[in-house]
Amino acid sequence: MTPRFLILHGWENRRPDGHWQHWLARELAGRGYEVAYPQLPDPDEPSLDAWLDRLRAELQRSPQSTTVVCHSLACLLWMHAVTRGGLPSVERVLLAAPPAGSVVESHAAIAEFAWPRVSPSQLAAVSRRRPHVIAGDEDPYCPDGVEVAFARPLALTFEIVPGGGHLAMDDGFGPFPRVLEWAIGEGASS
Numbered sequence: 001m002t003p004r005f006l007i008l009h010g011w012e013n014r015r016p017d018g019h020w021q022h023w024l025a026r027e028l029a030g031r032g033y034e035v036a037y038p039q040l041p042d043p044d045e046p047s048l049d050a051w052l053d054r055l056r057a058e059l060q061r062s063p064q065s066t067t068v069v070c071h072s073l074a075c076l077l078w079m080h081a082v083t084r085g086g087l088p089s090v091e092r093v094l095l096a097a098p099p100a101g102s103v104v105e106s107h108a109a110i111a112e113f114a115w116p117r118v119s120p121s122q123l124a125a126v127s128r129r130r131p132h133v134i135a136g137d138e139d140p141y142c143p144d145g146v147e148v149a150f151a152r153p154l155a156l157t158f159e160i161v162p163g164g165g166h167l168a169m170d171d172g173f174g175p176f177p178r179v180l181e182w183a184i185g186e187g188a189s190s
Contacts, residue, residue: 003067004036004062005025005067006058006068008055008074009071009074010071010072010075011109013072014039018174020179023174023175024176028183034062040054052077055077056087059088066090066091069096069179070098071167072099073099075096075098075133076104076113076114076115079116087126089125089126092129093131094131094134096133097139097164098133098142103140103143131154133151133158134161134167136161136162138165139165139166146160
């Protein structure tokens with residue numbers, strides 16, 4: 001079975017061509033992988049339920065071979081989906097630049113996405129491999145740092161990108177070779 005990748009964007013992201021997620025989708029497709037990079041509904045004023053519906057629909061296509069790559073608000077979307085239950089098990093999950101709950105709560109348009117109380121065992125139960133988090137060392141959307149806010153409490157493997165900010169286009173992330181290496185290098189092939 002060909003490995004499949006599901007790439008999920010964050011708040012206010014209309015999947016611009018120069019973003020690293022677009023680049024990643026092209027790179028993976030060019031290597032023969034199946035890639036889904038859907039535009040989530042109303043990215044400027046997202047509805048958690050609408051995004052959850054779209055996520056579940058995407059996961060119904062060969063979930064056992066799917067690697068999920070989330071950026072920013074999509075990381076919290078994934079955690080909400082996990083806490084609500086009923087997700088099929090996926091191959092792997094990458095959480096890139098997850099925003100802190102306090103930051104999300106401070107923005108009315110996305111406050112309903114604030115970090116759900118997900119446990120390490122819940123996250124581990126829906127992924128064949130331990131979820132991984134990658135973030136910039138000075139991400140304004142995660143002021144306490146990803147290690148303190150996510151990696152330690154959720155027992156995630158993690159890595160810090162020096163000078164990475166929020167891992168967004170404004171931070172210089174068009175091409176993002178490290179994420180491509182992670183995607184194809186750690187058990188992506190069957």
